[in-house]
Amino acid sequence: MHLLRIDASIQGDRSASSALADLVLDRVTAAHPAVPVVRRHLGQDPLPSDAWGNALAGSATPEQDRNERQRHALALAERLATELQQATAVVLAFPLYNYGVSQHVKAWIDLTVVGAEHGVRLLDGTPTVLVVTRGGAYGPGTPRDGWDHSTGYARRILVDHWGADLTIVERDFTLVGVNPALDEFTETAVTMRKTAEESAISAGESLAARHAA
Template identity: 55%
Template sequence: MSLFRLDASIMPSTSTSTELADVLEAEWSATRPGEPVVRRHLGTDPLPADAWIIATAARFTPEGERTPAQLDALALAADLTSELTDADAVLLAVPLYNFGVSQHFKTWVDLVMAGAGTAADGLLKDKPTVLVTVRGGGYGPGTPREGWDHSTPYLRRILGDVFQSDLTVIERELTLAATNPAMAGLKDLAAQRHTEALDAARHAGRTLAAK
């Protein structure tokens, strides 16, 4: 059984999404020692921002007339799609940036969909998939920024509704409470959210390995 892991933090050395993904992966590997983990890190090795545009244009270009750049973009899209379809389980660690989906993660999604073509619907049908997502502030009901998280609903839509994966979502908020003086009053709640997310990651890792 193989696990595909994707990270999207732009600050991996201090990343809270990386921490949770590491915990989950450790639990998965403890249950399945020696099983392969295929990794891709969009934060440290971002995809070309124009690759999706080029790949899409290539779809409308006769095969014999495609440029080297178009062939490269199509090959990249196919490779990204295969990483998902070849895996038995999927782990995605995706932080919230600027209230939405980061450009480098959106590029990945667009290229996967370009590589899958009409097979994008159901690409991960019933495949065990865990999304780890973290937010620096609080966006829950009744908070000043309720509704400002434009990332998590999108991720659920793509992974759950379009790709049709067997999706588990682990969320952690208030990750900036320890360093932002304006959030000092939220430190205890933030610590509780941290503990809850770590427990959820451990449980999800064991569950993912058992499926």
């Protein structure tokens, strides 16, 4: 078993998405203490903002004509793609920011796409847990129903493009207790947090069980 974990929160120790990812990972490492875990924290250690453009330009340039920035960017892109392809289990903690994925996640996806060989499904059948957290509520019947442009996009990339065997753990109302305008939803938020934590634990146990054989 070789596990890849990627976080994208900018909230540090207060991150709701990282807390749920911790629950997933804890169940896996409890069952498999020696499992190697590769970690990337895109929020704390962002990928260079110009890397995608340089990698894309470099991929269209003969190797002998590439400049130093293009060579470095392509090497980074290939490393990201290799990390993903070598993983036998993946945990991703991607909070919703401004109704979509963060710039950190988009940079990672774009670079990874460039770094992969054309047509290769980097996560073909790989069990993957995607943790999604949202400050408000975005479910059916809410005023923001349809405003979450993160989860569908991530599913399209992870499943349709890369072939992941995907499980999604979701938690809404993470800003309850932070934003006074949401105080009326305190009880609902507590229930949602408990449900999300139970889902994260279950997802971690499923990952551990799949690699027990």
